[in-house]
Amino acid sequence: MSEAESYDHPDVVLCPGGPMLLRGDHVVQDSDGVAHRTTRPVSAVCRCGKSQTKPWCDGTHQVLPAKLRPA
Template identity: 50%
Template sequence: MSGGPARVVACPDGPLLVRGDVEVVDPDGRPVERHRRTVALCRCGATGIPPWCDGSHKVVGYRTPRPETPPAP
C-alpha cells in the first residue's frame, strides 16, 4: 500500500476487508496484532477470532442488504 489512503471494502454478506495503514486496537486502545497486510474484520458478530473474520458469516447465514436495482429505463 503505497501512498494512498487505507481502503475498506464492505463485502456483500461478509466482512470488512481492510487494506492499507490502519491501526486496529481493542476496546482499551491496545493494538491488536496484525498478521497480514490485508485483513478482514468481522461484521456478522459470529466470529470465533474477533476482531477478525473466520468465515462464520456463511455458517450463520449473515446477509447484508442488497443494493437497489436501478429502475428500468
C-alpha cells in the same frame, strides 16, 4: 506512494454478507477496547459478530442464515 496510486483501490471494502477488508496499516479496536494493528497487506474484520477470532473474520458468516449476515 503517489497520490494517483493511493486511489487505485480503497483502504476499506465492505463485503456484502461478509467481512470488512482493510488494505494497508490500520488499528482495529475490539469490543474490550484492545487495539490490534493490522499486519497483513489485506486484513478481514468480522462484521457478523460470530467469529471465534474477533476482531478478525474466521469465515463463520458463510454458515449463517442470510438474515443473520451483515448487509
